[in-house]
Amino acid sequence: MALTNEQTQHLYHKLLDMQKVLSGEKKETESMTEEVGELSNGVDNHMADHGTLVTDRMTDQTVREIDRELLEEVNHALQKMKEGTYGVCEKTGQDIPYERLEAVPYARMTVEEQADMEDDLEADAPSYERAFHEQVKDLSNKETIDQKSSQTYEILDREQDSK
Known part of the structure; x- marks a missing residue:
């Protein structure tokens, strides 16, 4: 069953909100030399301090990468809305249920097809x-x-x- 205009508008605004949050201003991190510089100059340095900085930096990079990938998915969904193909499974052409789109507004496939694809990836x-x-x-x-x-x-x- 195709989405109603009301459902489509609701999902459109939900995607716009996600896009705004994901493309919002991100905290700029200092360069690694600036962060470590303060620790390197002291006598009482502990390796754990350096390890914490590296771990924090890796966590920040991972979160930014996940946000970037999610933003790409949101932009793709908004583009599909413009083209009139939003809410249609990219693999089977079936309508994606509204409940799935409500939970994951950038979904490209039905739950069953997504699970099959993930099983195939895991098998490979x-x-x-x-x-x-x-x-x-x-x-x-x-x-x-x-x-x-x-x-x-x-x-x-x-x-x-x-x-």
């Missing part, structure tokens, strides 16, 4: 990435938390025994 991932994802799932599984029978604990035990 190198074996070490698949193993990592399995371990993370294992660690976050409420049934295996605090149990030493999980796959992750078994791997850690093997590595510990080999040393």
